[in-house]
Amino acid sequence: MVFTGNGKGKTTAAIGQAIRALGQGKRVFMIQFIKSPRYPSGEDDVLPRITAPSGQAIHFEKGGLGFVGILGDALPFDEHRTAAEDALGKAAVAAGSGEYDLVILDEVNVALDLHLLALQDVIAFLDAVPEAVDVIFTGRYAHSEVLYRADLATRCDELSHPYRSHISARSGIEY
Numbered sequence: 001m002v003f004t005g006n007g008k009g010k011t012t013a014a015i016g017q018a019i020r021a022l023g024q025g026k027r028v029f030m031i032q033f034i035k036s037p038r039y040p041s042g043e044d045d046v047l048p049r050i051t052a053p054s055g056q057a058i059h060f061e062k063g064g065l066g067f068v069g070i071l072g073d074a075l076p077f078d079e080h081r082t083a084a085e086d087a088l089g090k091a092a093v094a095a096g097s098g099e100y101d102l103v104i105l106d107e108v109n110v111a112l113d114l115h116l117l118a119l120q121d122v123i124a125f126l127d128a129v130p131e132a133v134d135v136i137f138t139g140r141y142a143h144s145e146v147l148y149r150a151d152l153a154t155r156c157d158e159l160s161h162p163y164r165s166h167i168s169a170r171s172g173i174e175y
Helices: 010-023 042-048 075-098 106-113 119-128 142-147
Strands: 002-004 030-031 060-063 100-106 133-138 153-155
Touching: 002 010, 002 142, 010 042, 010 100, 010 153, 030 075, 042 060, 060 133, 075 100, 075 106, 075 119, 106 119, 106 133, 119 142
Parallel strands: 002 133, 002 153, 030 060, 030 100, 100 133
Antiparallel strands: none
16 A cells, blocks of 8 residues: 655555544554654553454554754764664565564655665665565655555545645644
8 A cells, every 4th residue: 555645644544544443353554764762752651552342453654864964863864774774674575474464664755765775775675575465655755656556545635735825834734
């Protein structure tokens, strides 16, 4: 599954799918690319505490170092690249472990677009995912090769956004 586009709702859709899967007894792994623990968001503390009736929780972690090249980012590009590669590696281990039914790579499309990840590595990841494991990619700028391989692709289009009216991001809504 791919959730892409310039509108809001991509991560939210993936989280909704995770909750649905968990409610059906599925085991869920979610890793965020780009997004960093330095920039807390509403899902950080809540997702690990959501449990299925079986007691199974969502495995959730942030694998990024923050916004790449914007909002005062001064980290070397190679550090961002290494973090993205590490996050992809963790997702690959999770997908192949037999421990998870759904693996979510949040903002992986952006990591690919920014060249933090090589296309061939992302395709190799997809090719190695066992058939029994569902995968979700989120983020703007989904690569055409990723879209081609998707069973389901949804584009979130921006029709209006508070940012266009100079309204700052709001806690609990944008993050």
